[in-house]
Amino acid sequence: MEFPRRTKISSHTINILPRYAETDKGGVIHHSVFSIWFEMGRTELLRANGVAYKDLEAAGVFFVVAQLNIKFRRPVQYDEQLLLDTTCSAVSAAKVEHVYKLTRCSDSVILAEGASVLACVNEKGKVRRMPEFMYPEHE
Amino acid sequence: MEFPRRTKISSHTINILPRYAETDKGGVIHHSVFSIWFEMGRTELLRANGVAYKDLEAAGVFFVVAQLNIKFRRPVQYDEQLLLDTTCSAVSAAKVEHVYKLTRCSDSVILAEGASVLACVNEKGKVRRMPEFMYPEHE
Amino acid sequence: MEFPRRTKISSHTINILPRYAETDKGGVIHHSVFSIWFEMGRTELLRANGVAYKDLEAAGVFFVVAQLNIKFRRPVQYDEQLLLDTTCSAVSAAKVEHVYKLTRCSDSVILAEGASVLACVNEKGKVRRMPEFMYPEHE
Amino acid sequence: MEFPRRTKISSHTINILPRYAETDKGGVIHHSVFSIWFEMGRTELLRANGVAYKDLEAAGVFFVVAQLNIKFRRPVQYDEQLLLDTTCSAVSAAKVEHVYKLTRCSDSVILAEGASVLACVNEKGKVRRMPEFMYPEHE
Numbered sequence: 001m002e003f004p005r006r007t008k009i010s011s012h013t014i015n016i017l018p019r020y021a022e023t024d025k026g027g028v029i030h031h032s033v034f035s036i037w038f039e040m041g042r043t044e045l046l047r048a049n050g051v052a053y054k055d056l057e058a059a060g061v062f063f064v065v066a067q068l069n070i071k072f073r074r075p076v077q078y079d080e081q082l083l084l085d086t087t088c089s090a091v092s093a094a095k096v097e098h099v100y101k102l103t104r105c106s107d108s109v110i111l112a113e114g115a116s117v118l119a120c121v122n123e124k125g126k127v128r129r130m131p132e133f134m135y136p137e138h139e
Numbered sequence: 140m141e142f143p144r145r146t147k148i149s150s151h152t153i154n155i156l157p158r159y160a161e162t163d164k165g166g167v168i169h170h171s172v173f174s175i176w177f178e179m180g181r182t183e184l185l186r187a188n189g190v191a192y193k194d195l196e197a198a199g200v201f202f203v204v205a206q207l208n209i210k211f212r213r214p215v216q217y218d219e220q221l222l223l224d225t226t227c228s229a230v231s232a233a234k235v236e237h238v239y240k241l242t243r244c245s246d247s248v249i250l251a252e253g254a255s256v257l258a259c260v261n262e263k264g265k266v267r268r269m270p271e272f273m274y275p276e277h278e
Numbered sequence: 279m280e281f282p283r284r285t286k287i288s289s290h291t292i293n294i295l296p297r298y299a300e301t302d303k304g305g306v307i308h309h310s311v312f313s314i315w316f317e318m319g320r321t322e323l324l325r326a327n328g329v330a331y332k333d334l335e336a337a338g339v340f341f342v343v344a345q346l347n348i349k350f351r352r353p354v355q356y357d358e359q360l361l362l363d364t365t366c367s368a369v370s371a372a373k374v375e376h377v378y379k380l381t382r383c384s385d386s387v388i389l390a391e392g393a394s395v396l397a398c399v400n401e402k403g404k405v406r407r408m409p410e411f412m413y414p415e416h417e
Numbered sequence: 418m419e420f421p422r423r424t425k426i427s428s429h430t431i432n433i434l435p436r437y438a439e440t441d442k443g444g445v446i447h448h449s450v451f452s453i454w455f456e457m458g459r460t461e462l463l464r465a466n467g468v469a470y471k472d473l474e475a476a477g478v479f480f481v482v483a484q485l486n487i488k489f490r491r492p493v494q495y496d497e498q499l500l501l502d503t504t505c506s507a508v509s510a511a512k513v514e515h516v517y518k519l520t521r522c523s524d525s526v527i528l529a530e531g532a533s534v535l536a537c538v539n540e541k542g543k544v545r546r547m548p549e550f551m552y553p554e555h556e
Contacts, residue, residue: 020321020331021171021314023164025217025474028542030160031482032456035449036299043298043357053298054357057442065448069486075542078164079321079332125445125492159460159470160453164335167403170343171317174310175438182437182496192437193496196303204309208347214403218460218471264306264353299447303440303495310438356442 003059004050006137011087012045016102018078028075034112035068038100041086042118045098051133060123061131066095067117074104074111081105091135094127095119142198143189145276150226151184155241157217167214173251174207177239180225181257184237190272199262200270205234206256213243213250220244230274233266234258281337282328284415289365290323294380296356306353312390313346316378319364320396323376329411338401339409344373345395352382352389359383369413372405373397420476421467423554428504429462433519435495445492451529452485455517458503459535462515468550477540478548483512484534491521491528498522508552511544512536 016037024030042063043053056062076082083103090097100114122128155176163169181202182192195201215221222242229236239253261267294315302308320341321331334340354360361381368375378392400406433454441447459480460470473479493499500520507514517531539545 019314020163020317021169024159025162025164025166026479026481027164031485032160032449032452035452036297039298039449052357054355062443064443064492065489067486067488068448069484071484072482075481077332079330158453159456165340165342170346171310171313174313175436178310178437191496193494201304203304203353204350206347206349207309208345210345211343214342216471218469298441299449301442302437303442303444305442308438 003055003131003133006133006135007049007088008137009045009048010136011085012041012048013083013085014041014044016040016082016084018076018080018082020078023078028077031070031072034070034072034102034114035065037084037102038068038086038098038114038116041084041100042098042116045086045088049133056131061128062121062123062125063096063118064121064125065116066119068114069116070112070114072112074109076102076111082111088136089115091130093129096130096134142194142270142272145272145274146188146227147276148184148187149275150224151180151187152222152224153180153183155179155221155223157215157219157221159217162217167216170209170211173209173211173241173253174204176223176241177207177225177237177253177255180223180239181237181255184225184227188272195270200267201260201262201264202235202257203260203264204255205258207253208255209251209253211251213248215241215250221250227275228254230269232268235269235273281333281409281411284411284413285327285366286415287323287326288414289363290319290326291361291363292319292322294318294360294362296354296358296360298356301356306355309348309350312348312350312380312392313343315362315380316346316364316376316392316394319362319378320376320394323364323366327411334409339406340399340401340403341374341396342399342403343394344397346392347394348390348392350390352387354380354389360389366414367393369408371407374408374412420472420548420550423550423552424466424505425554426462426465427553428502429458429465430500430502431458431461433457433499433501435493435497435499437495440495445494448487448489451487451489451519451531452482454501454519455485455503455515455531455533458501458517459515459533462503462505466550473548478545479538479540479542480513480535481538481542482533483536485531486533487529487531489529491526493519493528499528505553506532508547510546513547513551
């Protein structure tokens, strides 16, 4: 597997349609689901840069979530069209940071915001250096 | 890891308290959760026989679900005490079968019933012979 | 909310991309996830017929899963493109039946098959008559 | 439903045994699961104070997560005994704050820490005053 030299795209947007199984008896999406969507956002940002996360894992590079912060601004309804913006906000030898913004398509209202810090580990879970291509091109 | 010679206990009951995150906007437990509970039932039946499933996996023995049937008789409410009976109903070189009965503690009403067939595979996912100890003692 | 007179489309196919959170330590998709995908298949089959399930619920029509059967033929890998065919196979005053076929896009191999029976209930969970439009046009 | 006058217990510990379905292909518990455990911690802290959350909801009092922060210190393994400490750290008319500490039973190592802010809303999702009993006794 060959990886790109540098990351060219720092921000990416995906569509999300909340599933019935993701709701709870409060009638809206359960708060644990947002972190799953954020992970999907990271995966697609990576893919937009030419890297499939499964290929990274196959090459012995694993990203593990070290920190996660979420602000839930408004309830998210079942089956309403959403946009999730994922931006890589910082990269260092030890960690990569992302910020997230979840908006409702119909009126662009922000429903949630988040931030995460990921560490890079090998197949044994030991911290390893960030792969070179994770750094943005113009740094 | 040493495993027992034979399985002595064919049936085991566990307590389950449905979680908020397991509900859906219909107000009750989502139907996908039952298969997670059945898996917990199998794990505890195995443990009652002296085997931790994680030790099995560490020894290269994996059980994969090949077939699953569930009859949902009544809705299951959030935070109501449940009993799950898990019974190993058949064992062969190729597969192990279980049946499940989920009842409400308060009135012993049956809420769901199920059955599963599991195959035994190695760490590469190839079918392998059922470990000897999975057979019941009096067979 | 106005619903169509009759169902015109009995079969519908959706794309599925398995999420990282849907995997388990066995390295493949956890078997509980398939029922969530089947539910998505039903939702999109309904939508292809001009009905959003959320509008049905808003009108006091709820579908609850009464029976579910799944045959897991092959393991499903993280991030591999899948197709899910959902077919409405029978409708009566009391219940609606669907069958499912999950295939891998790359080689059209069938990974899983399933069937479900759903009952129709009102907002209090009482069984009610199937809405007229759920019947196929040529019956 | 009658609720207690004041909250007497500010901290509570529960046992958690990670489920197989909660693991991911990285071999450990998926990070989205921690928020589900934290919710269980809050529920049992509330129950230790004589209040079942389902009774609160039945009385029109809903708690919604407004903010969530988690630090994942070490990977959590399948089927290892855990302790989750949940402490109510602040209560005001508008919100209630909790902090969480997840430790491994075998060696008391801290695996994760977290904090949450919850708002109190009515059945329509409108913010409402915190119920009187949520305030600690000696305030």
